[in-house]
Amino acid sequence: MSTFLLEIVTPEHVVFSEQVDSLTVRGVEGELGILPHHIPLVTPLQVAPIVAKAGGKSTTIAVHGGFVEVQKDKVIVLAESAELPEEIDVDRAVAARERAERRLSAGKNQDRIDHRRAELALQRATTRIKVSGNAKLNKHH
CATH class of the missing domain: 1.20.5.440 (ATP synthase delta/epsilon subunit, C-terminal domain)
Structure with a gap:
């Protein structure tokens, strides 16, 4: 199974950095599913949960605005702020x-x-x- 590195970064720290199978984000034009080898893109994000899946396990992260940048082998979410469920x-x-x-x-x-x-x-x-x-x-x- 192919994976890619997902990094969720805020001005303060790296919130999440792991290999994942897929990612679902809500961009300004609606929901966007990202799988390995997705075409490169940059799009603004809405204030909405994002869902990362790895090995059958889902992680939902609260992301408060920012951008998602899809590169060849990694995806970077640059967020104003982001929180894992246990931090809320x-x-x-x-x-x-x-x-x-x-x-x-x-x-x-x-x-x-x-x-x-x-x-x-x-x-x-x-x-x-x-x-x-x-x-x-x-x-x-």
């Missing part, structure tokens, strides 16, 4: 989601920048909750 503080993410939802519902006279900031905070919180939930679900199998 679920209670904090739920509180952040509630704050963002309150700001969005109260924000009739808000300026657009505040509104966009609240939308992004909501997306980040939702992504964290999804990824941490997947970790708990996967542990039972």
Whole structure:
């Protein structure tokens, strides 16, 4: 079975660096599946979970924006921030989601920048909750 190196890098550190069989990311134009020998490309990422598969095991990682770069034998995700499921503080993410939802519902006279900031905070919180939930679900199998 052919694999490729997946590196997920933030300004602070390398979050993930392993050989994987496949990768699923959500780019600006929709979901994208990457297998070994995929054509080289660079595309911006949405705030969404990405899923790496290796040897029948899936790892879901919360990625908050950035880019994916597909090279000949490796894929680099350059993310503003990224978290593995075990690094996520679920209670904090739920509180952040509630704050963002309150700001969005109260924000009739808000300026657009505040509104966009609240939308992004909501997306980040939702992504964290999804990824941490997947970790708990996967542990039972």
